[in-house]
Amino acid sequence: xxxxxxxxxxxxxxxxxxxxxxxxxxxxxxxxxxxxxxxxxxxxxxxxxxxxxxxxxxxxxxxxxxxxxxxxxxxxxxxxxxxxxxxxxxxxxxxxxxxxxxxxxxxxxxxxxxxxxxxxxxxxxxxxxxxxxxxxxxxxxxxxxxxxxxxxxxxxxxxxxxxxxxxxxxxxxxxxxxxxxxxxxxxxxxxxxxxxxxxxxxxxxxxxxxxxxxxxxxxxxxxxxxxxxxxxxxxxxxxxxxxxxxxxxxxxxxxxxxxxxxxxxxxxxxxxxxxxxxxxxxxxxxxxxxxxx
Numbered sequence: 001x002x003x004x005x006x007x008x009x010x011x012x013x014x015x016x017x018x019x020x021x022x023x024x025x026x027x028x029x030x031x032x033x034x035x036x037x038x039x040x041x042x043x044x045x046x047x048x049x050x051x052x053x054x055x056x057x058x059x060x061x062x063x064x065x066x067x068x069x070x071x072x073x074x075x076x077x078x079x080x081x082x083x084x085x086x087x088x089x090x091x092x093x094x095x096x097x098x099x100x101x102x103x104x105x106x107x108x109x110x111x112x113x114x115x116x117x118x119x120x121x122x123x124x125x126x127x128x129x130x131x132x133x134x135x136x137x138x139x140x141x142x143x144x145x146x147x148x149x150x151x152x153x154x155x156x157x158x159x160x161x162x163x164x165x166x167x168x169x170x171x172x173x174x175x176x177x178x179x180x181x182x183x184x185x186x187x188x189x190x191x192x193x194x195x196x197x198x199x200x201x202x203x204x205x206x207x208x209x210x211x212x213x214x215x216x217x218x219x220x221x222x223x224x225x226x227x228x229x230x231x232x233x234x235x236x237x238x239x240x241x242x243x244x245x246x247x248x249x250x251x252x253x254x255x256x257x258x259x260x261x262x263x264x265x266x267x268x269x270x271x272x273x274x275x276x277x278x279x280x281x282x283x284x285x286x287x288x289x290x291x292x293x
Contacts, residue, residue: 001260001292020247024239027212031235035216035228042220054218057211061234064211067204068241074196075248079259082251085187086264089125092180093268096121097275099173103158106165113165116154117174118272120147124181125272129265132188132252144185151178188252196249208238260285260292 021028041049100117103110123146130141155174158165166174212235219227244257251259263285270281285292 001256001258020240020243021236023243024236027209027239028232028235031212031215032228032232034213035220035231036225038216039220039225039227049220050217051221052217054222057215057218060211064204064207064238068208068238068245071196071200071204071245072241072248075245078191078196079248079251082188082191083259085184085191086259086261089128089181089184090264090268090271092177092184093121093125093271095180096174096177097272099177102170103165109163110165113154113158115276117151118276120151120154121181122269122272123147124151124185125265125268128185128188129261131185132192133254133261145182148178148182148185151181192250192252196245201246205242208242212238254293256291258293263292 038049042051096117100114103114124144127142127144127147131144134141152175155171155178158174159168159171212231215231215234216227219230223230247253247255247257252261266282266285270284273281
């Protein structure tokens with residue numbers, strides 16, 4: 001995720017870090033080169049390189065902009081939902097700290113149960129981060145459901161008929177927090193495993209390319225040598241929106257606009273371990289070159 005102050009007017013046009021232009025500049029150059037070739041070819045051999053009425057391009061451009069906007073909204077909704085889900089994990093971790101404070105006064109078994117619950121919550125946060133963003137080149141991490149199972153077994157032991165440490169109401173509150181964490185895992189897996197329909201993406205992707213490649217034939221007569229510049233601006237807009245949609249569609253990735261999954265896991269770890277009295281906490285996450293991952 002990009003973390004930086006709002007840039008000024010001049011800086012706004014010079015920023016490359018985090019900009020989609022780093023991924024779409026080959027398409028832009030291709031469209032501008034094709035536009036220049038069409039303009040020069042039409043000037044040298046008008047019969048060989050014809051031009052067409054530019055009015056239909058305006059209608060197609062409006063329709064394409066609307067469809068790209070719909071896809072952008074759908075992908076942003078995925079990104080925002082993922083951010084809310086990960087933010088809820090921080091909330092549930094703090095709830096767990098507060099709700100387990102009733103255990104230490106119940107004796108050594110309560111102290112041990114609280115430590116197991118909080119440390120397993122740390123393991124869950126780390127496993128969830130590795131689950132939705134697997135480390136490159138490493139073996140698959142343990143499934144986040146494993147620490148949740150340990151937490152469930154620990155809570156069940158607290159309600160042992162022989163010597164129950166918590167009441168029914170207290171058990172329900174503690175179990176609800178573990179259930180909420182399970183909901184976080186389920187929501188993250190749903191977002192990771194259910195992309196935007198491929199056919200929808202393919203249709204817009206192809207249409208954007210066809211529109212930008214055909215655009216010079218409609219404006220070569222009107223704009224002349226300015227056609228490559230105009231076509232480049234249009235290509236930047238359409239290809240940029242398309243590329244940004246692909247980036248937001250996978251909110252758990254490692255691109256600049258993706259979510260700070262690892263940073264949130266470290267935040268949860270620091271919160272839970274501090275509640276246990278640990279002093280060797282990992283450093284607070286800091287952005288590197290304006291990017292927090």
